[in-house]
Amino acid sequence: MTARFARQSGFVRRHILTAQPRSLGILYLFLGLAAVTVGTLLSLCIRIHRVWPAWPFPLYGTVQPEDYLAMVTMHGTLMIFFVLTIVPQNAFPNLVLPQQIGTTRMALPRLNATSFWLFLVSFLVLLAAFFVPQGAPVSGWTSYPPLSAIPIAGPGQGAGMDCWLAAIALFCLASVLAALNLLATIACKRAPGMRWTRMPLTAWAWLVSSILTIPAYSVLLAACLMLIGDRNFGTHFFIPPGDFVNGQLVGHASGIGPGSPLLWLHLFWFFGHPEVYISILPAMGLTPGIIANFTRRTVHSYRVQMISLLAIGFFGFCVWGHHMFVSGMNPYAGSAFGFVTLAIAVPSSAEVLAWLGTLWPGGMSLKTPLLFILGFLSFFIAGGLSGPVLAQPSLDSYLHNTFFVVGHFHLIMAMAGVFSLFAGIYYWFPLLTGRRMNEALGHIHFWISLVAAYGTFFPMYFTGLAGEPRHYAQLRGPIESFATILPLERGITFSALLLACTQLIFLWNVFRSLFRGEPAAPNCWQATTLEWAPVSFFESRTPVKRGPYEYGPRGELQDYIPQWESVPKQE
Amino acid sequence: MPAAFILLSVPWMPPDGAQHGPALDRLLGMNLAILFGLFVISQILMAVGILRRKPRKDTAAYRATWSRILTSSLIIAFCALYAWMGVTAQALWEISRLQQAAPTALQVEVVGEQFAWYFRYPGPDNKFGPTRTSLIDAAAGNPLGVVRSDPAGKDDIVSGMLVLPAGQQVDLHLRSLDVIHGFFVPGMRIKLNAVPGQVLHLHFTPQKLGDYPILCSQVCGIGHQRMQTMLRVVTPAHFEQWITERERQQAGATE
Numbered sequence: 001m002t003a004r005f006a007r008q009s010g011f012v013r014r015h016i017l018t019a020q021p022r023s024l025g026i027l028y029l030f031l032g033l034a035a036v037t038v039g040t041l042l043s044l045c046i047r048i049h050r051v052w053p054a055w056p057f058p059l060y061g062t063v064q065p066e067d068y069l070a071m072v073t074m075h076g077t078l079m080i081f082f083v084l085t086i087v088p089q090n091a092f093p094n095l096v097l098p099q100q101i102g103t104t105r106m107a108l109p110r111l112n113a114t115s116f117w118l119f120l121v122s123f124l125v126l127l128a129a130f131f132v133p134q135g136a137p138v139s140g141w142t143s144y145p146p147l148s149a150i151p152i153a154g155p156g157q158g159a160g161m162d163c164w165l166a167a168i169a170l171f172c173l174a175s176v177l178a179a180l181n182l183l184a185t186i187a188c189k190r191a192p193g194m195r196w197t198r199m200p201l202t203a204w205a206w207l208v209s210s211i212l213t214i215p216a217y218s219v220l221l222a223a224c225l226m227l228i229g230d231r232n233f234g235t236h237f238f239i240p241p242g243d244f245v246n247g248q249l250v251g252h253a254s255g256i257g258p259g260s261p262l263l264w265l266h267l268f269w270f271f272g273h274p275e276v277y278i279s280i281l282p283a284m285g286l287t288p289g290i291i292a293n294f295t296r297r298t299v300h301s302y303r304v305q306m307i308s309l310l311a312i313g314f315f316g317f318c319v320w321g322h323h324m325f326v327s328g329m330n331p332y333a334g335s336a337f338g339f340v341t342l343a344i345a346v347p348s349s350a351e352v353l354a355w356l357g358t359l360w361p362g363g364m365s366l367k368t369p370l371l372f373i374l375g376f377l378s379f380f381i382a383g384g385l386s387g388p389v390l391a392q393p394s395l396d397s398y399l400h401n402t403f404f405v406v407g408h409f410h411l412i413m414a415m416a417g418v419f420s421l422f423a424g425i426y427y428w429f430p431l432l433t434g435r436r437m438n439e440a441l442g443h444i445h446f447w448i449s450l451v452a453a454y455g456t457f458f459p460m461y462f463t464g465l466a467g468e469p470r471h472y473a474q475l476r477g478p479i480e481s482f483a484t485i486l487p488l489e490r491g492i493t494f495s496a497l498l499l500a501c502t503q504l505i506f507l508w509n510v511f512r513s514l515f516r517g518e519p520a521a522p523n524c525w526q527a528t529t530l531e532w533a534p535v536s537f538f539e540s541r542t543p544v545k546r547g548p549y550e551y552g553p554r555g556e557l558q559d560y561i562p563q564w565e566s567v568p569k570q571e
Numbered sequence: 572m573p574a575a576f577i578l579l580s581v582p583w584m585p586p587d588g589a590q591h592g593p594a595l596d597r598l599l600g601m602n603l604a605i606l607f608g609l610f611v612i613s614q615i616l617m618a619v620g621i622l623r624r625k626p627r628k629d630t631a632a633y634r635a636t637w638s639r640i641l642t643s644s645l646i647i648a649f650c651a652l653y654a655w656m657g658v659t660a661q662a663l664w665e666i667s668r669l670q671q672a673a674p675t676a677l678q679v680e681v682v683g684e685q686f687a688w689y690f691r692y693p694g695p696d697n698k699f700g701p702t703r704t705s706l707i708d709a710a711a712g713n714p715l716g717v718v719r720s721d722p723a724g725k726d727d728i729v730s731g732m733l734v735l736p737a738g739q740q741v742d743l744h745l746r747s748l749d750v751i752h753g754f755f756v757p758g759m760r761i762k763l764n765a766v767p768g769q770v771l772h773l774h775f776t777p778q779k780l781g782d783y784p785i786l787c788s789q790v791c792g793i794g795h796q797r798m799q800t801m802l803r804v805v806t807p808a809h810f811e812q813w814i815t816e817r818e819r820q821q822a823g824a825t826e
Contacts, residue, residue: 065793140790146767147750147792153685154792240768244704245749246685251768261751261766295626300638326753326788328766331668335661342653349649350642352613357638360616362623374617381613385606388653392660394667395599398760401753401788465583467757471790476797 019109022432024116025094028086029425031120035082038127040500042075047493053474066155068473069138073156074129076141077164080275081171082123084417088282089213090119090178092424093206095432097182099531100200102191104538107184111177118174126167132159140471142268145238145261149230152246162231165224172221179213182206191530193543197306198563200529200548201299204306205285208313212274212281215317220271223264230259238264265327269320276413277316280380281309283420284351287373290423291358292549293527294370296559299549301354308347315344325393326400334393341391348384352377368442369525372423375450376416382454383412386461404464410457419449422506429510430524431531435517441509448502455495459488526560533564542566588783588804589759590776591667596760598659605652667761672742672774679733680744682715683752683765686794688785689714692728694818699744700724707748712824715748728817733785733802735777736810745771753788756802764789777804 015023048055049063049071056062094112098104106112129136137156139148143164151158186207190199199207229235236252236259243251251259288299299305321329321337355377364370386408390396399405422445429437463485468475475482475489523532529548530537542564550561587596680691680699693699700723706716718724735741745754747765754773755762758781763773787798805813 065796069790069793069795138790138793144751144789147790150750153750242704243749243767244707249704258768260768262769301642304642326762327751327764328769328771331664334668335664338660338664339657342657345653346646346650350646353642353645356613356616356620357642359620360623361626362620363626364620366621374621378614378617382610385610388656389599389602389606392602392656392664394595394660394663395602397667397762398595398599398757400762401755462583467585467755467786469753469755469786469788472796474796 019106019113021094021098021104021106021109021112024113025091025096026432027116028091028094028119031116031123032083032087032091035078035086035123039075039078039083040503042071042078044497044500046071046075047496049473051490051493063473065473066135066138069140069471070130070136070156070160072471073138073140073164074126074136077126077168079414080141080279081168082119082126084279084413085175085275086119087421088280088417088424089175089206089209089278090116092202092282092286092428093182095428096531097203097206098185098189099533099538100203100529101186101189102194102530102538102544103185103189105189106181107188108181112181115174115178115181118170118177122167122170122174125163125170129156129160129163129167132163134158135160137161137164142272143227143264144268145227145230145264146240146243146245146250149227149238150243150245150250151231152248152250162228165228165231169221169224169228172217172224175213175217176221179210179217182210183214186210191544192541193545197302198544198547200285201288201302201305201309202282202285202529204309205281205283208309209278209281212278212313212316216271216274216278219267223267223271226267227264262324262328265324265329266320269323270317272323273320274313274316276409277312279417280413280420281312283376283380283417284309284312286420286424287355287376288358289527289529289549290369290373290427291355291364292551293525294367295358295361295364296551297358297361298551299354300358302547302549305351305354308351311347312344312351315340315347319344322391322396325396331393338391338393342388345384345388345391348387352381352384367426367525368437368439368446369423369427371443371446372419372426375419375446375453376423378450379411379416379419379453382458383408383410383416387412398467399464401470402464403460403468403470406470407457407460407464410460415453415457419453422446422449425510427525428531429513429517430520433514433517434520435513436520436524437513437517438509441505441512445502445505445509448505449499452495452499452502456492456499459492463488463492523562526558528560528562530563533562537564585757585783586779586781587758587760588777588779588781589761590778591663592760592778595663598663602656667775668773672772673740676740676742676774677735678742678744679735680746681733681754681765682746682748683754683787683791683798684714684748685750685792686787686798687714687731688733688752688754688787688798688800690730690733691715691717692730692814692817693723694726694728694821696723696726698723700727704748726818726821728814728821730817732800734810734813735802735804736807737777737780737804738807740774740776743773745773750791751789752791752798753786755786755788756783757786758783759802762788777802780804780806 049068134155137160138154147153148161226237230238238261239251239259241251241258288305292299319341321333322341325334426437426442466485528550544563545566546563548563678693682689700721701718702716703718704716706713715729717727745763745765747767752765754765759775761775763771781804783802785800785802787795
């Protein structure tokens with residue numbers, strides 16, 4: 001009995017109540033899996049309701065407009081915060097970052113563990129919004145006031161909105177703490193000889209996204225606290241004087257505290273735009289390494305890519321106004337934000353050119369991790385190229401808040417992001433479990449997902465050009481021209497269902513490979529970066545002598561020199 | 572060459588009835604054509620990479636040099652493309668948003684509330700009267716709380732449909748009573764939010780006669796999807812007839 005208890009508490013201490021980065025990384029993956037499951041189910045409900053609005057959901061009944069908006073709000077919030085932020089920015093760095101820079105520990109392990117538990121509480125508080133009276137909020141993931149500031153403005157804007165705000169405020173705190181730990185780790189824990197220019201680009205990406213996280217999430221935290229004040233403590237940061245909602249005067253009668261909803265938009269998008277880069281930069285750091293590994297060619301433009309990551313991070317803070325061209329912001333500011341946004345397209349284009357330049361000579365080994373990186377690249381281009389259209393204020397005046405934008409960010413952020421997460425999981429699975437994932441299942445998973453994802457999100461460009469606005473549960477009313485896009489709507493729904501079902505193949509592959517996967521040799525991809533180094537390297541503290549991507553025929557025996565090898569370079 | 576793509580993209584868009592519309596559609600079509608071309612080229616490059624099982628037999632040094640030259644010239648080309656986009660789009664933005672409306676423009680106030688649009692014409696005196704939230708009573712025919720006892724407000728006309736004469740510039744005064752709404756007329760290629768606490772201006776010239784849907788493009792609550800009405804563009808003579816009739820009704824109602 002005591003022995004069993006000791007064994008159990010050993011398991012709990014090693015894997016749950018732990019400050020071990022790798023165990024925390026696994027916990028983060030489970031949190032991300034829970035969030036992505038709920039988020040995906042919500043998106044399927046959304047798609048089904050749009051095509052068959054009269055069909056009552058089993059065990060629930062007919063979907064009301066407020067149910068639809070609540071599902072959209074929660075889908076966006078879960079996916080953006082708990083999947084596309086937590087997994088690339090928290091799960092992956094915990095799994096491999098310390099090893100990649102030549103250590104086994106984080107700089108601030110307890111802080112790191114604390115932020116995981118804060119994320120978990122935040123997740124539970126967010127889900128609680130479904131179960132409070134009147135349900136989840138209806139104001140979308142951007143929560144523009146006064147709709148989000150006035151409980152009587154709609155169902156779900158009472159207790160549900162309070163849950164949302166509390167959850168996001170907690171999430172901000174957790175993100176800032178986690179980013180502080182990553183920054184401290186990269187700054188102080190690098191192995192001897194691990195110079196800045198010898199760090200893998202993944203480490204650079206996590207460095208830049210952590211630098212973005214701290215100011216961006218601090219500002220969102222402040223904005224959330226201000227909105228909580230407006231809702232509960234009589235402040236009027238975002239509620240203008242004379243505001244008249246649902247038959248009641250809710251703003252001050254006259255000029256006292258001239259609050260403005262635009263203040264929230266500025267604060268929110270000052271967070272919201274860098275957030276896009278926080279979630280996609282880790283993918284941009286992972287891509288060159290995986291391309292180099294599976295083409296066995298070195299990364300030629302390491303410095304260009306490093307500088308591009310930094311430039312994207314810097315410009316990422318200067319473009320938030322491109323979400324606000326039609327918000328009532330001064331139109332001269334619109335011009336300025338438009339030009340800066342076009343400027344940010346330059347480093348992104350440089351990155352893509354560098355990757356394409358390594359890929360098109362061919363001769364690559366088409367393993368599943370590379371396939372998913374190719375998918376990432378394909379979606380990054382498909383979604384990225386519509387960015388310059390939306391960056392032009394005059395064109396955005398037509399396209400803003402239409403499905404053109406929905407297609408744009410689902411391709412570049414959601415699909416590109418998720419495909420890079422799959423690439424990371426397929427790539428690091430042998431490192432974490434000692435087994436490989438099944439290649440055949442991986443290929444099937446990839447190709448069906450690729451086709452279904454294009455089928456789901458590419459047609460949205462066309463429905464958006466037709467003028468279809470966001471957040472409409474049904475396309476009814478005087479707009480007859482929308483009848484032409486109904487067949488596209490149906491196609492999108494079928495593709496979305498296929499896309500979601502295909503992910504079961506992935507889950508089965510993970511589950512099966514955990515127990516029955518082919519045992520993997522150490523460093524089975526013949527990779528060069530330090531997370532694949534033998535344990536003896538970390539114990540010996542041997543200085544690092546070379547760059548992260550030394551691939552290419554260098555002798556008779558092997559076509560790569562790992563970073564942990566101390567033999568001098570043969571030139 | 573890009574004309575084919577422009578034709579491909581345009582049928583998806585609702586009929587275009589505004590004076591500034593054709594230029595905007597042309598620019599949008601051109602942008603989409605160029606970017607779609609780049610999309611196809613990049614996907615072909617990736618497919619070539621996948622299909623080419625044996626790598627090209629170039630030396631590493633050769634490849635490095637060429638990739639450097641090619642990459643930098645392509646980056647310069649992209650800079651030129653983005654600069655062209657910025658400049659051409661700025662020209663349209665200048666006309667529609669940076670320039671003021673003409674002094675002769677027809678003045679109409681647009682008010683959004685959960686979940687309807689109201690349009691107020693200033694009446695014969697060409698002046699909007701003051702409004703007071705305490706007077707708001709949609710059932711009694713005063714959804715905006717216009718102070719009818721005020722001489723400027725006495726003759727104001729409030730309509731649920733926007734009626735405009737073709738060929739005359741209109742200066743919209745956008746505001747909202749409660750939450751943020753989005754005033755979107757796809758057929759006129761215009762969109763601007765109605766923000767409580769602010770009055771925003773938007774001007775355009777309707778050109779072609781017809782009915783154009785007006786939508787709400789910013790989620791505003793449970794009735795967001797049904798916050799729709801119509802813009803009816805009529806001939807100047809018809810408009811004169813309509814507005815005189817409404818003015819007569821209004822004069823009868825206030826007396």
